[in-house]
Amino acid sequence: MTPLLLLLLLLLLGAASTTASASTVAVAAGPTACAVAEGNSTVYCASATNSSSAVAVAPFVSFSQVSGGGGAFVCGLQVGGRALFCWPAAAPGQLRRVYNGPDQLSELAVGGGHVAAYDAAARVVRWWRGGDRFPAQVAGGFASLVSGDDFTCAVETNTSAVRCWGPRGSAVEVGFLNVSISTLAAGGSRACGVRKNDGGVLCSGGGALTPREDLYVDGLVVGDSHACGLLRPNHTAECWSLGGATTTLYSPAYGTAFEFLVAGGNLTCGLVSTNFTLLCWSTDGLVASEVNLPPILPGVCVSDNNSCKCSVLPDSGRFCKVSGDVICRRFCDTSPPPSPRTPSPPPSPPATPSSRRGVSKGWIAFAVVGAVGSFAGLCSIVYCLLFGFCSHKKVHNSVQPNIASNNNNNGGGGAAAAVGSGAPSPYGSPNGSLGRLRRQLSRVMTRQRSGPSSFKDPAEEFTFAQLAAATKDFAMEAKIGEGSFGTVYRGKLPDGREVAIKRGESGPRARKFQEKETAFRSELAFLSRLHHKHLVGFVGYCEENDERLLVYEYMKNGALYDHLHPKPGIGGASSPSPVATSWKLRIKILLDASRGIDYLHSYAVPPIIHRDIKSSNILLDGSWVARVSDFGLSLMGPETEEVKHLSMKAAGTVGYMDPEYYGLHHLTVKSDVYGFGVVMLEVLTGKRAIFKEAEGGSPVSVVDYAVPSIVAGELNKVLDGRAPEPNAHEAEAVELVAYTAVHCVRLEGKDRPAMADIVANLETAVALCEDSATGGGGGGATGLGNSSSSASLSITSMELSRMD
Known part of the structure; x- marks a missing residue:
């Protein structure tokens, strides 16, 4: 070894004092980097070698730490350590719960094909996915738990000896005989440890032993054929090769200070101290590049700062979700790295290097915009010629409602209020052709994206006499429900079509005409322009004198x-509803409804806020397909990012209303998310949104009833007893729905998931139920109990095959 190399190695940090191997960043095959984001503790994954966008693994779960180890899958511990989830690195959306128990796990260590964690309460190391290659558990006091390919090792706390398990455990452990170790790291086929007596690094496994008496490190990490540490006093990274005839030393990110390092395969990543971004480099390229992830939690939050072997990260409490928690520094030196920055959005793209290049790009952008504009203009002309868009016909179609009211002073206020004071109505006069053209083209493009949506036939205009005849003069036996502005009747048109007819109230119980007119105009406007398989089908309307009626497709299976x-005496024990007896159908109905709401939020331009999401507004057709109904309270949401919410008096149904909306009068699309979360809890528990637990008792909300049990891991206590006990896959699906619902009903809208994320979770849940129906997967627990043995919903053999 050259004198220069020896000198550099001697500059490395002294012996590590911390024994924790837990991290908020993980590296997996792909290569993929996953990290716990600061603020919301959501895990995001992204490619470590290109600029692809980060994907949120599970917005409904808050994680404390993650581990990957270079294998094909990543695992994470939920905040609190009482639940463990895993997912394939190539498919972050396929989340599976591995453990759910009363004891708190720590020291998560994922190897090439197994998962290990330490249960401090029971003082045992536990394994999952190891099969008969690893013991179910090993008792004892352990720290610095690490995993590699077919082995797991840990340091015994009382003797500082290394213990290893698994097919390669003995081969790795032999390299640490009669040596006291303070910290371990593992990767590939070898483990490396920092000797307690002199801080030297000793590596074992994968061939000949490689003693490193001259090397002093902190933040030690090991990959397949390399290791890395951090230099004092600036905490920059130095890496070196392992197992070869000679040692190659290199500095992949010269001058950059890191909080900690992680490694897997031939990849190493470091969390930058100044902005908590992630830099990664491989043993081939040796050039560090930034991974497209949001700012990362700079360490695992702990509840007791006395447990920190070194110091506490300054002002670390602001990063932790639990009040009072702190983050321990990994360094015990007296010269800390640069102070971390205050949490902020990711940095904007760098400016162009020269004004000349900027001018050139500007002209290119101008040319592109001009070409696109010309093409759009040509398409508009063709559209006008083909569809007669430029005419002034009073036709209600699925693209643009042209509802110029005969009573303008009475009718247009509802929609106009949705876009703020002074803004024109989105449905304006026929002369507003430019705005209509923009919305027309937006509709065409969004329907191309939305899949189930398509253009529909123009709405029919009925006479009052026709609809009265269809309902036998609105007979009581034809009445089937109530809507936002009137009573709903079942009817039959002369051509044989069964329909549902909503009639605005009249007579002594009628609202003021203005209110009825506003609700009628709102629902007619939205139904005329929207068409989706999970929105109620609109047939036509009647506007005659003071009568206002809307006609829909009849939903055979009701709400x-x-x-x-069910009301007493309806749906008796001899013929229970399929909804009551099938978890799969319940979750499928939720998925259908979520797709309909997502269409309103994501594909309508501007987005539409329903404002009255509840179980009575989710209707079921003859095939048990769910559709969202009743747009009488719906409003246009903010059309720009600058306007975050609408400010208006709350309206909706008690028990389903967003606390931010009725308390602060802040209306956003997340208000619908809250209402849908309540519906999800209804489906899980069978309880009404507001109910009484006992005769004469105080009213209780289903949110207050169910959420504490779900968060405590006691979902089985609140599940609807009328439904059969879910089997293994159904239990996992039901739990996924429950976790999603808990996040939907968070007090602040910013903490709730988007409908698109809810749809993705429910799709996963339905797939799990279908796996159960076909007998796929096998394995796992058969219930939702709390013991660490029976409650572990193990990753099934089918799922494991996708992770190998």
């Missing part, structure tokens, strides 16, 4: 509410 909360 979800009636199946969850």
